[in-house]
Amino acid sequence: MDPGNNTGVSEFLLMGFSEEPELQPLIFGTFLSMYLITVFGNLLIILAISSDSQLHTPMYFFLANLSFVDICFTSTTVPKMLWNIQTQSKVITYANCITQMFYFIVFAGLDMFLLTVMAYDRFAAICHPLHYMVIMNPRLCGLLVLVSWILSVLHSLLESLMVLRLSFCTVLEIPHFFCELNQIIQLACSDTFLNNMVVYILAMLLAGGPFIGILYSYYKIVSCIRGISSVQGKYKAFSTCVSHLSVVSLFFCTSLGVYLSSAATQSSHSSAVASVMYTVVTPMLNPFIYSLRNRDIKGALNVFFRSHKRAIFQEIPVIAGLIFTDRNCDSLTRS
Template sequence: MMQTLKFPNKEVCVSIICPINCIFPIRLSNSTDSENQAGTVEFLLLGLSEDPDLQPVLFGLFLFTYLVTVLGNLLIILAIICDSHLHTPMYFFLSNLSFTDIYFISTTVPKMLVNIQRQSKSISYTGCLTQVCFGAGFAGLENFLLAAMAYDRYVAICHPLRYTVIMNPRLCVLLILLSLTISIMYALLQSLMLLRLSFCTNLEIPHFFCELVQVIKLACSDTLFNNILVYVMTSLLGGLPLWGIIFSYVKIVSSVLKMPSSGIKSKAFFTCGSHLSVVSLFYGTGFGVYISSAVTDLSRKSAIASVMYSVVPPMLNPFIYSLRNRDMKEALKKLIQMSSL
């Protein structure tokens, strides 16, 4: 194995025989890398606007959004727990989606609120890596949960007589654990690849949180492998669940069109309406971020697009499911009545 040892004025290569004939570069950090590892390097989150008059408005808007998101998703979770009629695979996945939305928005917005309150833009190296790790993990988990919910709807509509057999509790838990495991591995992999990068100067991130691609752009070392990993893993973890969702709904539409009764058709489409709305919102805003980043170099527009992706869907998901779902409405009414007693 080839090891590269870096010193201030020279570079020494040491060759070590590896049983599998592999070559893997190992770098001993210089002073800049030591600062990174120690967490003394700080990044600057430029946010959505540098206008001091807009800071109180942004603080109030994002505080309201954060509270609505957390409370709305908590209500969904409590309603599902308290109502035995909602102890089904569909609402089991929905409760996990609500948990994910709470954690997803809690990764980014609280730090922004603290920085506005303190009139500061800084975030530590460790804090930035933490945001990248949790943000990537929860985004990946949301992808898989939406795919699992689409599969649940596919089984319910296309194989109704075998639904309880196929969507048994063991399979539901297995899908959640598999989604969680893949998401954690993806987040850790991206974080470990960031640790190998060196950051020198001009550590300004034109966003209100540490977005993975933006952090990689700030590195003063070679980022080719990081960029390849980002695009490959994003295509796999984003593309595969999306194709699973598309495949499920193609089968659903095909089965519904074969149904003889128009009433049954409308009921089948109605049960999928909430999930389709959430999927459209999540992937629509997500694609909007990447398209805007590719088409324009304006950092502010990219930051606003990131808000649409990371803040808006978690806030609107509880409203979509509670307003379009009759069972959820009844469960929320019972929960409010119980709390008022």
């Protein structure tokens, strides 16, 4: 096929990290391990919060939502990459590529909005402790999460519709491990000026806005903490923000680092490697950050494991028996 525009493109090629066959098992094992840790770690956070009535507070409500979003965020990219490595195929259909890009933008936006909402929650808890439960009432908490979903979906829908209007060349190799918006736009043969303008404007509004909101919340928090007379009171107030501040720093610093490094090096491969930090590593570390530095979460996890330990150990022999029976049946059938 001669080079040229192709409005009826049917598939893309995800080039991944390396084409060397000897590195594929290492890449597969590494990302499979990180994905399983991410899913089980965030799932445990959700189960611990839902099973402990003492954790049914605004702060942990937002944390449970963040854990759910982190599971979905990682699940939009890693399973497809693992499948491609396992099947030794780099193909992703045009429809699946647009779908993956849509959900990736949705959950990336939700991460930013939820972190902003959690910063506001900490501001209300520290600066207005007597009115905290009145300010952060269940209706407002649900409304904040709903608005975050609506804004993220509308943003992603707009970006996806802008991509659908593009026509693509015959060279459809994406030098990434998932369908990243900027990489897809760069493959287009048609005019991408409008797409780039929409990307930059929305990035300034929907990423810069939450970042400024978080900075303002912590500016007010620091001002309130400085006004506390006792050292113990200052430590107690600041300790409630440490986990959230760590996650915010990790997410925004890695995201900013990815785009600064890609702009400086102009290397798509370097950008793909750097993207692992905020697409895989950050969601994997979030459960550890919140559980290791939070006595309530650790206590809820201990209670959860103690209450379900007997059921787990009762199910293991049953599952093993079923597996053993199935294997016997298979051997009898083959014979």
